Amino acid sequence: MLNQLFPNVNWDTMAEATYQTIYMTAISTVATFILGLAIGVILFLTSPNQIWANKLVNFLTGSIVNIFRSIPFIVLIILLIPFTKLLIGTIRGTNAALPALIIGAAPFYARMVLIALREIDKGVIEAARSMGAKTSTIIFKVLLPESLPALISGITVTAVALVGYTAMAGVIGAGGLGNLAYIEGFMRTRTDVTLMATIIILIIVFIIQWIGDTIATKVDKR
Secondary structure (H helix, E strand, O other): OHHHHOOOOOHHHHHHHHHHHHHHHHHHHHHHHHHHHHHHHHHHHOOOOOOOOOHHHHHHHHHHHHHHHHOOHHHHHHHOHHHHHHHHOOOOOHHHHHHHHHHHHHHHHHHHHHHHHHOOOHHHHHHHHHOOOOHHHHHHHHHHHHHHHHHHHHHHHHHHHHHHHHHHHHOOOOOHHHHHHHHHHHOOOOHHHHHHHHHHHHHHHHHHHHHHHHHHHHHOOO
């Protein structure tokens, strides 16, 4: 049945491309979560009236975040080619796409982290500070637990965006479903290949969203 509907699809190639997309998305999501979380916490703690209040650090960090958030992803890939080649040794393949994916998504997630932390009741933070809690204690025992549902929702949105980023990265040879849809589908006028790649991408997105929503609901104590 599938072979009749999608006569030009090579299922082994499609499976490999699916694995590449999942691989790029998973690795970059984990790295983005760690890096974006760190940047977001720094932005929050260096803002006025916070523990590490520092206008210069806050301004510089915020400026870097805004710059990288503003650069279109396809342009960012091109700009990072020298850095990618230095770091990975090549500009083609799934691993070569990771630096651009992480650098492109981390600032976006950092802003979502900042928004989540700002939603925390100031009284909770002040209570911890008045009790003499260390900064590390405030971060790991107050800020992160209190904002956890929003942090999970944020990384879910970011992971979905990263799926789209991998498709764009595929156009320049990073592999994955985007590369397959463009090279084997669009370039060779095989609409069924493009359609199947699109369907699988949608399935991946729906699964990520379902997992994120489920976890966020479970950790939300409100």
